[in-house]
Amino acid sequence: MTAAAFAARPAIGVDIGGTKIATGVLIGDELHGRHIQPTPETGWEAVLDAVAAQVRALRARYGEAAPVGVGVPGPLAEGRTRVKFAPNIYGFTDVPLVQGLEERLGLRVVLENDAKAAALAEAHLGAARGTASSVYVTVSTGIGAGLVLGGRVWRGHHGIAGELGHVTVMPGGPVSGAGLDGALEAVASGTAIARDASYALNREVSTAEAFALAEAGHPAARRVVTQALRHIGIALADLQKVLDPEVFVLGGGVAKAGDFFFAGIQAAADEYAGPFAPVTLRRAQLGPDAGVIGAALAARLEGL
Structure with missing residues (x-):
């Protein structure tokens, strides 16, 4: 993929936090379709259900081909497929996040630590x-x-x-x-x-x-x-x-x-x-959008 094609490719970013889930679509250098909702407090499956619903809505609006990246706090395990623990999110211990979202969405998902996602965002666009x-x-x-x-x-x-x-x-x-x-x-x-x-x-x-x-x-x-x-x-x-x-x-x-x-x-x-x-x-420079932008960039970089 050329640099121009890479930069132009839409990608969906999801930033899961202790109090809110932020989503958006990165098109070129700009974030579109920003959406914020409270993080469910009833366990990790409810969180994945909420994320999947937002991703479906964004893909319907911005294109089914958009790859998906998800940023979460806490250490990751097994090749960045599981979340070991996220202390500020209720029930987020040993969560098979990639498998859970892929089953819900029927597509591949890239998982990234939230600080690393923000680092990627500031490096590329900040x-x-x-x-x-x-x-x-x-x-x-x-x-x-x-x-x-x-x-x-x-x-x-x-x-x-x-x-x-x-x-x-x-x-x-x-x-x-x-x-x-x-x-x-x-x-x-x-x-x-x-x-x-x-x-x-x-x-x-x-x-x-x-x-x-x-x-x-x-x-x-x-x-x-x-x-x-x-x-x-x-x-x-x-x-x-x-x-x-x-x-x-x-x-x-x-x-x-x-x-x-x-x-x-x-x-x-x-x-x-x-x-x-x-x-x-x-x-x-990117403020609260850094996590979403970085998650989207992670999906782009994985070449999904």
């Missing part, structure tokens, strides 16, 4: 467009990442490349959802920032409030937020030395904090990159 190598990092409830080399996701030998949130940065520190002490997401995610700010201020504090207080100069909030951003910056500096990507693209809910977020990470990254290579940060 902030890293035009680069040969990029790392997308999402800082939200947890911390995830995706590596794109030569336009394709780098998965590693065991398929786990990009699990930045589970890199140990503070041995003996808080335990993460994966049971690891001192993992990056346990000390620097939005969840961790809200937890530490609440403890430091002796009241319930959201992540957004923690950043607002930090920017306003509140000593305790500023220290909590600065420490979290420092951990992220150090992790990116380490990745720069190991992988040497052209750019890092930062997205996710916490990144919406803006300049204070980026400046804190950049300062730490610059300090710990040392004399090796600069850490170049860019802001994600």
Whole structure:
């Protein structure tokens, strides 16, 4: 397939999240037919039923030939056919997602991790467009990442490349959802920032409030937020030395904090990159559409 034919081919993207399912059709560089609905809370089969219904509707409207890609949070298994677990989706443990959707739809389906899908989207159509190598990092409830080399996701030998949130940065520190002490997401995610700010201020504090207080100069909030951003910056500096990507693209809910977020990470990254290579940060451009676009691109790249 030529590059022009690849870019023009319609592809359906599905982004399954803890609270919503987003779908759309990527035609050329543009997303059409966006649709968002609540994620069913009655088990994985109900989720697959909802996804299948939307895919049928989109294929009827935009063409039966459109391939389908699905992005989900959590680790994948068996050649990206099953979801090991998605902690924020009720009943999503050991889910035969590809088989389940293929039986419902009668066509092949490509499954992708949501962070890797967003990485693919930003590399092809977003902030890293035009680069040969990029790392997308999402800082939200947890911390995830995706590596794109030569336009394709780098998965590693065991398929786990990009699990930045589970890199140990503070041995003996808080335990993460994966049971690891001192993992990056346990000390620097939005969840961790809200937890530490609440403890430091002796009241319930959201992540957004923690950043607002930090920017306003509140000593305790500023220290909590600065420490979290420092951990992220150090992790990116380490990745720069190991992988040497052209750019890092930062997205996710916490990144919406803006300049204070980026400046804190950049300062730490610059300090710990040392004399090796600069850490170049860019802001994600595709926002909430990144997961859908990336899932559609994954289907295109699989050549379905």
